[in-house]
Amino acid sequence: MVLMTAARATAAPRRYRIPRYLRPRPRTVLGMTSSAWTVALGLLCVVTLETVSRAGLISDLYLVPPSTMATRAASLVTDGGFLRQDLLPSVALIAVTFAVAGLLGIATAYLLWRSDWCRRAALPWLAVYYAIPVFAIYPCLVVLFGVGPVPILVVSVAFGTVVVVTNTLTGFDSVPQPVVKLARARRLGAGQYLRRILLPAAAPDILAGLRLGLVYSIIGVLATEFILSTHGLGHYIADAYHTFRVTDMYAGILLICVVALVLNVGSATVAGRLDWRRR
Amino acid sequence: MTSSARTTAAETTVPAASNTPGSARGRLLAASAPVLLLAAAVGVWWLVALLVQSSVLPDPATAVTRLVHNLGSSRFLGSLAGTLARLAVAYLAVVVIGGAVGFALGLSRFWTDAISPLVYTLYSIPKVVLFPLFLVFLGLGGASQIGFAIFSGILPMILMMAHAAAGVPRLPLKLAASLRMGRVAVLRTIAVPSVLPAFTSALRLTFGLTFLSLLIVEMFSGVSGLGYELLRTIPLARMGDIVGMTILVVAVALAPVSVLRVIEQRVNRRFGESKEIS
Numbered sequence: 001m002v003l004m005t006a007a008r009a010t011a012a013p014r015r016y017r018i019p020r021y022l023r024p025r026p027r028t029v030l031g032m033t034s035s036a037w038t039v040a041l042g043l044l045c046v047v048t049l050e051t052v053s054r055a056g057l058i059s060d061l062y063l064v065p066p067s068t069m070a071t072r073a074a075s076l077v078t079d080g081g082f083l084r085q086d087l088l089p090s091v092a093l094i095a096v097t098f099a100v101a102g103l104l105g106i107a108t109a110y111l112l113w114r115s116d117w118c119r120r121a122a123l124p125w126l127a128v129y130y131a132i133p134v135f136a137i138y139p140c141l142v143v144l145f146g147v148g149p150v151p152i153l154v155v156s157v158a159f160g161t162v163v164v165v166t167n168t169l170t171g172f173d174s175v176p177q178p179v180v181k182l183a184r185a186r187r188l189g190a191g192q193y194l195r196r197i198l199l200p201a202a203a204p205d206i207l208a209g210l211r212l213g214l215v216y217s218i219i220g221v222l223a224t225e226f227i228l229s230t231h232g233l234g235h236y237i238a239d240a241y242h243t244f245r246v247t248d249m250y251a252g253i254l255l256i257c258v259v260a261l262v263l264n265v266g267s268a269t270v271a272g273r274l275d276w277r278r279r
Numbered sequence: 280m281t282s283s284a285r286t287t288a289a290e291t292t293v294p295a296a297s298n299t300p301g302s303a304r305g306r307l308l309a310a311s312a313p314v315l316l317l318a319a320a321v322g323v324w325w326l327v328a329l330l331v332q333s334s335v336l337p338d339p340a341t342a343v344t345r346l347v348h349n350l351g352s353s354r355f356l357g358s359l360a361g362t363l364a365r366l367a368v369a370y371l372a373v374v375v376i377g378g379a380v381g382f383a384l385g386l387s388r389f390w391t392d393a394i395s396p397l398v399y400t401l402y403s404i405p406k407v408v409l410f411p412l413f414l415v416f417l418g419l420g421g422a423s424q425i426g427f428a429i430f431s432g433i434l435p436m437i438l439m440m441a442h443a444a445a446g447v448p449r450l451p452l453k454l455a456a457s458l459r460m461g462r463v464a465v466l467r468t469i470a471v472p473s474v475l476p477a478f479t480s481a482l483r484l485t486f487g488l489t490f491l492s493l494l495i496v497e498m499f500s501g502v503s504g505l506g507y508e509l510l511r512t513i514p515l516a517r518m519g520d521i522v523g524m525t526i527l528v529v530a531v532a533l534a535p536v537s538v539l540r541v542i543e544q545r546v547n548r549r550f551g552e553s554k555e556i557s
Contacts, residue, residue: 019462021470022452025388034392042397062415121312131487131536133494136528139509140521144335215403223407227498228510234408238499241411253408260404 064247072251073258082236087255090221090233093149097156097217102210104157105164110194112165113172129162138224147230156220160213167209171202200276207271214267218260337519346523355508362497362505363531365421369428370489376429377436377485378478384437385444386470395441402434410496424496424504432489436481443477444470475550479543483536490532505531 027033032040046066052058053065076082112119134155141151175197183197199206225234233256240249321339328338337345349355385391410427417423447470455465497506505528512520 016459018456019460019465021386021462021465022456025392029389034389037390037393038396041394042400045397117308117312120309121316124313125316127540128533128536131483131490131532132529133487133491133532135491135495135498136509136525138498139513140518140525142513143518143521219405219407222405223495226407226410227495228513237408237411241414246415249411253411256408257404261400264403 061244061246064250066254068247069250069254072247073255076248076251076255085231086233086236089149089231090225093152093156093221093232094217097153097160097221098210098214100153101157101160101213101217102164105161105209105213106168106206108161109165109168109172110198112169113198119169126162126166134159134220135223135227138227142228147228152221152224152229152232155224156217159220160216163216164206164209164213167212168202168206171205171209172198174205175201204271204275207274211264211267211271214263215260218263222256335518337522341519342522342526344523345517345519346527349520349523358503358505358508359527361421361503362493365425365428365504366490366493369425369432369493370486372425372429373432373436373485373489374482377433378440378481380433381437381440382444382470382474385441385446385474386466388445391441391445395438398434398438398441402438406431406492407495410499413496414500419500419502424493424501427496428489428493431492432485435488436485439477439481439484440474443474447473472550475546476543479539479546483539483543486536486539487532494528 029037049063050065050067053060053063077087112122137158138151138155141154145151145154179197179201183193188196221232222234225232226238227234229235233252237249237252237256240246240252325338328336350359384394406427409430410423413423413427413430417426451469451473452465455469460468493504494506494509497504498510499506501507501510505524509521509524509528512524
């Protein structure tokens with residue numbers, strides 16, 4: 001009895017409080033879920049920008065209200081000259097880049113998967129590939145091919161392919177051993193193995209790689225247009241900046257953000273549908 | 280960022296290894312293969328240059344000679360030093376600020392879930408089109424270039440660190456709670472070792488992004504720096520110079536990244552592979 005009270009007396013002053021990091025994640029904070037907070041914080045940013053620029057705290061040479069950007073962006077979309085000169089060339093280049101980078105990436109990954117030597121030779125380079133600023137070859141290409149779609153395509157494909165290669169390779173490696181053994185027992189040919197086992201098994205990883213490839217294609221095309229070109233969305237923004245058309249510049253930026261977001265969400269939905277691992 | 284985590288995963292599984300990785304011959308082959316590939320690429324370049332005999336395609340020797348020649352000029356050396364200094368400042372900020380903010384954010388799983396979609400949205404738009412904003416607010420000088428380089432590198436750093444800290448396995452955390460461990464002890468013995476692999480991957484990945492962004496904006500608005508020098512030589516059409524500089528850029532990128540990769544592999548061996556985030 002005496003012992004117990006003594007123990008309680010020593011334990012009581014040092015009551016252990018579990019650090020918050022160890023506690024389970026709360027479902028809501030201040031009655032809002034995390035998704036609700038995401039939306040609220042996003043809206044807060046937009047509203048802040050709107051009030052700051054409407055109140056004239058920042059000169060309209062620097063910042064225009066988001067509502068003005070949106071109106072101008074909407075009028076740009078219906079402007080025939082802008083569509084023909086800037087939006088369509090960019091979208092076409094992105095589409096071609098994405099198609100080439102995707103096919104080339106999957107084909108390269110298959111080659112590396114087939115040949116052990118190629119794989120050993122290429123993997124260290126693939127791993128450090130994105131440390132190399134690929135855009136550094138753009139000036140060489142401009143001298144070789146002139147300002148036009150060819151240098152943009154080459155740089156963007158070079159930028160977008162490798163991410164498809166690495167992801168596809170991961171997918172090819174993910175085929176479970178029993179399936180490999182079964183295929184060997186059934187004496188599947190190389191073509192059959194590719195069609196029936198390798199591609200379906202790797203599909204989720206290939207899709208993830210293609211999604212990233214799409215993002216990289218967009219970045220590649222817009223960045224090269226931005227640096228040096230005569231057409232395209234990237235060029236439009238650079239030109240608007242150089243000629244002090246601030247509203248046009250912001251409208252172009254907003255348009256690109258919307259296009260990138262739509263493509264991103266769209267590709268996520270498509271990938272989610274086709275991804276058998278998540279079913 | 281998915282790619283880097285996956286690359287490391289891909290490397291560890293060697294397919295149907297014909298040479299056992301342990302044997303001396305296998306190790307030698309594995310080490311020499313990448314070098315042989317590089318040598319073959321340079322060989323093909325040299326051969327094509329010899330066959331074409333054109334001023335727009337210099338052979339490797341010309342490119343290197345031009346590079347050495349350029350490195351003798353004080354203006355070019357100034358540009359190189361300027362780029363390296365801006366890169367150092369930007370990268371340091373990315374690592375210190377991004378690492379700390381990401382880790383702190385990741386300690387709360389709720390706020391990681393709430394805030395990371397916003398950061399991810401910002402990350403997924405082509406950031407280069409936002410560069411005029413940096414010019415508008417920070418001016419034409421080095422500040423806007425450094426600011427933009429930090430902006431490009433810090434977003435993936437925050438995302439990777441937040442996900443790593445929020446994704447620490449539950450079991451050791453529950454054990455820590457039942458052992459009545461304090462906050463500092465939990466961070467020191469569980470959280471930090473768990474995020475180390477992700478941190479080293481992020482170190483390597485963000486270096487590439489920071490350097491790439493810096494180079495792009497130097498091409499766009501620089502008055503000095505490697506990117507500016509590269510673009511300046513276009514109207515002069517001196518291909519030997521351009522290719523020489525491109526080689527220099529690749530060397531500047533690869534040297535630190537090779538070191539970071541070695542560190543990453545050591546950390547992975549000791550603390551386990553970093554988990555993929557997407």
